[in-house]
Amino acid sequence: MHDDADAIARAAAFRAGDGAALATAYRDWGPLVYTLALRSLGHVQDAEDVTQRVFIAAWRGRETFDPERANLSAWLVGITRRQIADAHTARARTAALPMPSEGEGEPVAPTVELGDRLLMADEIARLSPQAQRVLRLAFYDDLTHQQIGERLGMPLGTVKSLIRRSLERMRQRLEVHDGAP
Secondary structure, eight states, rough: HHHHHHHHHHHHHHHHHHHHHHHHHHHHHHHHHHHHHHHHHHHHHHHHHHHHHHHHHHHTGGGGGGTTTOOHHHHHHHHHHHHHHHHHHHHHHHHHHHHOTTTSOOOTTTSOHHHHHHHHHHHHSOOOOHHHHHHHHTTSSEEEOOHHHHHHHHHHOHHHHHHHOOOOOOOHHHHHOOSSO
């Protein structure tokens, strides 16, 4: 009975906008959300992004949470399922986007070989859907970090972090290790 009363009190505090209740919900249910996302999406970065989006969506939509209809964990799992589905949809949509080629929109530098373009397209496709959108806007649409943030409704720091982490991942995968220091 004590656990039920605690859960009800935490859910009410969460719905009321208590930041400590959000931290508690993240501590209690974040690992479950992350595990569900990782199992479905198969990539750590994608799972981390979904986990972040779930708790942001939950916090922003907390007034729609009805503790009489479901407990907080079930509500969070429902949001998780929608975020995972959105990630799969974005992944499929991004994979279907053609690479810009000469004569279509942005000119392609003549020094870029087709093999290099395909390699880069493959590396970008290995990133999370959100990171793919950001990198494509940065490199193919030549938008600034600020413009990307405005277009996607993201904070500037998130855009910069996504670009930095994505480029670092791509660099690590593309590095040639031939024993040279």
